[in-house]
Amino acid sequence: MTGQTPTPPFCAAIDWGTTNLRVWLLDATGAVLGERASGEGMRACMPDRFETVMESHLAALGAASDLPVIVAGMAGARGGWREAPYLTAPVGLGALHAGAVAVPHATRDVRILPGVCQRLPGREDVMRGEETQLAGAVAGGLGDGLVCLPGTHSKWAVVEAGRLVAFTTFMTGELFAVIGGHSILKDTLGEGAVDPAGPAFRGGVEDMLAEGAALTGRLFSLRAASLLGAAPDPRARLSGLLIGAEIAAARAAHGTASEVGLVAAGLQADLYATALRLAGFRASLLDGGTLVRRGLHDAARALWR
Amino acid sequence: MTGQTPTPPFCAAIDWGTTNLRVWLLDATGAVLGERASGEGMRACMPDRFETVMESHLAALGAASDLPVIVAGMAGARGGWREAPYLTAPVGLGALHAGAVAVPHATRDVRILPGVCQRLPGREDVMRGEETQLAGAVAGGLGDGLVCLPGTHSKWAVVEAGRLVAFTTFMTGELFAVIGGHSILKDTLGEGAVDPAGPAFRGGVEDMLAEGAALTGRLFSLRAASLLGAAPDPRARLSGLLIGAEIAAARAAHGTASEVGLVAAGLQADLYATALRLAGFRASLLDGGTLVRRGLHDAARALWR
Numbered sequence: 001m002t003g004q005t006p007t008p009p010f011c012a013a014i015d016w017g018t019t020n021l022r023v024w025l026l027d028a029t030g031a032v033l034g035e036r037a038s039g040e041g042m043r044a045c046m047p048d049r050f051e052t053v054m055e056s057h058l059a060a061l062g063a064a065s066d067l068p069v070i071v072a073g074m075a076g077a078r079g080g081w082r083e084a085p086y087l088t089a090p091v092g093l094g095a096l097h098a099g100a101v102a103v104p105h106a107t108r109d110v111r112i113l114p115g116v117c118q119r120l121p122g123r124e125d126v127m128r129g130e131e132t133q134l135a136g137a138v139a140g141g142l143g144d145g146l147v148c149l150p151g152t153h154s155k156w157a158v159v160e161a162g163r164l165v166a167f168t169t170f171m172t173g174e175l176f177a178v179i180g181g182h183s184i185l186k187d188t189l190g191e192g193a194v195d196p197a198g199p200a201f202r203g204g205v206e207d208m209l210a211e212g213a214a215l216t217g218r219l220f221s222l223r224a225a226s227l228l229g230a231a232p233d234p235r236a237r238l239s240g241l242l243i244g245a246e247i248a249a250a251r252a253a254h255g256t257a258s259e260v261g262l263v264a265a266g267l268q269a270d271l272y273a274t275a276l277r278l279a280g281f282r283a284s285l286l287d288g289g290t291l292v293r294r295g296l297h298d299a300a301r302a303l304w305r
Numbered sequence: 306m307t308g309q310t311p312t313p314p315f316c317a318a319i320d321w322g323t324t325n326l327r328v329w330l331l332d333a334t335g336a337v338l339g340e341r342a343s344g345e346g347m348r349a350c351m352p353d354r355f356e357t358v359m360e361s362h363l364a365a366l367g368a369a370s371d372l373p374v375i376v377a378g379m380a381g382a383r384g385g386w387r388e389a390p391y392l393t394a395p396v397g398l399g400a401l402h403a404g405a406v407a408v409p410h411a412t413r414d415v416r417i418l419p420g421v422c423q424r425l426p427g428r429e430d431v432m433r434g435e436e437t438q439l440a441g442a443v444a445g446g447l448g449d450g451l452v453c454l455p456g457t458h459s460k461w462a463v464v465e466a467g468r469l470v471a472f473t474t475f476m477t478g479e480l481f482a483v484i485g486g487h488s489i490l491k492d493t494l495g496e497g498a499v500d501p502a503g504p505a506f507r508g509g510v511e512d513m514l515a516e517g518a519a520l521t522g523r524l525f526s527l528r529a530a531s532l533l534g535a536a537p538d539p540r541a542r543l544s545g546l547l548i549g550a551e552i553a554a555a556r557a558a559h560g561t562a563s564e565v566g567l568v569a570a571g572l573q574a575d576l577y578a579t580a581l582r583l584a585g586f587r588a589s590l591l592d593g594g595t596l597v598r599r600g601l602h603d604a605a606r607a608l609w610r
Contacts, residue, residue: 078532086533117533122512122523124530153489153525169525171488178487183479184458207427214554215520216547218427220458220474225429227383228391228422242521249519 009033011068011304012058013296015289016050016075017041017129022289023057025067028305030297034061042074042081050081051106068109070300072292073129076101076112086117086126090165093135097299113299116164125169130155133263133288136295138162146254147261149288150243150272152177156250168253170246176239185219188226189235196270200233204240205275208248215245243271247279256280263288314338316373316609317363318601320594321355321380322346322434327594328362330372333610335602339366347379355386356411373414375605377597378434381406381417391422391431395470398440402604418604421469430474434597435460438568441599442591443467451559452566454593455548455577457482461555473558475551481544490524493531494540501575505538509545510580513553520550548580561585568593 007027015022019041025034036057045053054069076084084101099114115128130149134157137147142159149155152173158165180189194201207213218241222234262283264272269285276283312332320327324346330339341362350358359374381389389406404419420433435454439462442452447464454460457478463470485494499506512518523546527539567588569577574590581588 117529119533119535121535122508122526124526124533124535126529126532168522169529170519170521171524172521174488175484175521175524178483179480182483182487183476203427211557214475214550214557216475216477216480216550217461217473217554219476219480221427221429224422224431224474227431228424228429230424230426230429245519245521249522252519 007031007033009063009067011070011297011300012061012063013293013300014054014069014071014073014075015129015132015292015296016071016073016081018043018074021053021057022292023054023061024293024296025061025063026293026297026300028301030294032293036060042077045075045081046079050075051103054110055107066108068300068304069111070100070296070303071110071112072132072296076115077128082112084112084114086115087131089116089118089167090163091116091131092163093131093138093159094162094298096131096135096295097302100299100303111303113296116167118167120166123168125167127155127167127169129292130157131164132295132299133291134159134164134295135298136291136293137261137263137286139294139298140291142261145259145261146250147263147286148250148272148276148283149263150268154246156246158254168249170249172242172246176242179219179238180235185222185234185238188223189238192235193267194236194239194271195233196267196274198233198236200236201240201271202274202278204237204242205244205247205278208241208244209251209279215241239271240275243275247275247281251279251281259284261286263291312336312338314368314372316375316602316605317366317368318598318605319359319374319376319378319380320434320437320597320601321376321378321386323348323379326358326362327597328359328366329598329601330366330368331598331602331605333606335599337598341366347382347385350380350386351384355380356408359415360412371413373605373609374416375405375601375608376415376417377437377601381420382433387417389417389419391420392436394421394423394472395468396421396436397468398436398443398464399467399603401436401440401600402607405604405608416608418601421472423472425471428473430472432460432472432474435462436469437600437604438593438596439464439469439600440603441596441601442566442568444599444603445596447566450564450566451555452568452591453555453577453581453588454568455573459551461551463559473554475554477547477551481547484524484543485540490527490539490543493528494543497540498572499541499544499576500538501572501579503538503541505541506545506576507579507583509542510549510552510583513546513549514556514584520546544576545580548576552580552584552586556584556586564589566591568596
């Protein structure tokens with residue numbers, strides 16, 4: 001009972017990742033009328049539960065049966081709901097909707113936005129979902145510069161004049177997991193959260209930022225230090241080495257002139273912000289959910305207004 | 306029936322690794338009177354089968370019950386047969402025998418040579434077995450320079466004036482295994498031997514030798530290239546990236562002025578020799594078995610002559 005007139009839903013927007021799902025009910029201005037989140041990501045929905053899962057969330061949000069739906073992310077991968085072929089970078093981030101693919105035989109209008117690929121030999125790369133976050137960032141006023149999207153597969157994107165010019169995926173998060181879970185370092189690392197302010201994380205970052213350091217030559221020292229009784233917080237140091245290697249490479253490729261948009265939250269944001277600062281970058285924090293919602297809404301407006 | 310008078314055994318020498326075991330019967334000059342190899346490495350002998358395994362091989366070689374035995378490698382690790390505490394680098398390679406530890410309660414004189422550790426903060430490192438190969442190389446005339454010992458944990462050693470000055474362990478082989486076995490690249494890599502002469506291996510090495518390249522930013526491209534239908538031989542490229550990262554770091558640290566002694570055989574020797582050549586190093590091949598045997602014999606002569 002706020003006295004405001006409720007606005008009608010314009011579309012539903014879904015960020016459908018590998019392991020998670022977010023659904024928003026949006027009005028024509030992009031304002032959020034309702035929201036759902038679940039662990040029913042692409043993996044949980046393969047091969048044929050996509051529509052059932054989507055309809056259950058839309059019903060819970062009270063969406064009309066003819067409300068159109070715009071989707072970004074892994075639902076558009078080969079083997080997902082319906083493949084939305086990659087656009088090839090460089091690509092205008094304002095035109096993702098032009099590559100959207102309609103899901104055939106759905107009971108309502110469902111469009112899946114394409115991912116983006118890069119075809120440089122030896123630097124081939126792909127993204128699905130991050131391009132929509134980047135579109136949202138550009139729509140929100142992001143100028144030329146770098147955007148860092150940390151995660152299992154951390155991505156660094158170069159954005160110029162509203163275009164995604166180039167990008168690189170670092171396997172930072174996945175390497176942390178497989179090295180910690182399956183290598184000789186398994187018993188060395190211990191448990192617990194990494195402290196961004198501690199000397200172990202910071203030292204790992206700084207070693208990777210130094211000239212001539214190589215990641216693969218520093219990993220075993222975690223084990224050796226433990227054998228020698230000289231290993232304070234090897235888990236934090238491994239995190240620092242991996243994030244430091246990523247940022248050192250980005251710095252070598254791009255310098256530190258431009259501000260970096262950092263799409264992260266919580267501890268991950270703290271770790272990357274600390275490491276970026278050590279490398280001489282200025283970072284500004286961006287919220288990934290807000291970005292993808294805005295990117296989805298802009299695409300929906302382009303498709304259906 | 307060669308007409309030569311057989312020489313008496315002087316000692317038995319054992320290279321006792323994590324997964325393998327080699328035993329030699331040597332005369333006073335170091336000549337080989339008999340030899341055995343098996344998969345009864347440290348892991349297969351823990352916690353208490355070391356003596357049984359050793360005696361079975363010595364019996365098979367017809368060794369007298371009072372023949373002394375000199376051991377190098379993981380049998381001297383904590384949790385092995387008997388811990389032989391690390392010497393600390395820099396260390397004279399001609400004096401490893403001074404750190405040898407006698408196995409108590411053995412039915413014969415058994416001495417285990419120490420490993421070597423490095424206590425530089427952030428560059429802590431350890432070796433067990435390689436120090437004896439290096440001692441053998443120095444005894445065989447190796448001058449000042451670099452020695453590369455590829456493997457699961459590839460080691461680069463700086464040798465000056467008969468001393469092991471510093472060393473770095475690269476987790477090259479283990480990263481190849483855990484990335485290939487447990488990461489998103491598992492399904493991408495395929496099977497088969499890596500071709501050292503092929504463009505995929507060579508391209509991986511060259512990318513890592515180039516300025517500003519970062520390993521963790523190139524791994525995901527193997528998967529992306531496969532998704533994009535542009536991935537000739539990703540297995541060879543991964544091998545090239547990992548070996549290239551190792552050699553790029555060594556070159557950054559040491560330059561390419563000195564010749565590199567390469568302790569390897571077979572395909573591994575081909576891969577490293579190819580990559581070293583691409584980096585501008587001159588490499589000379591050394592046989593690891595010969596080196597460790599010589600190092601063990603020299604230590605035995607110092608202990609028992």
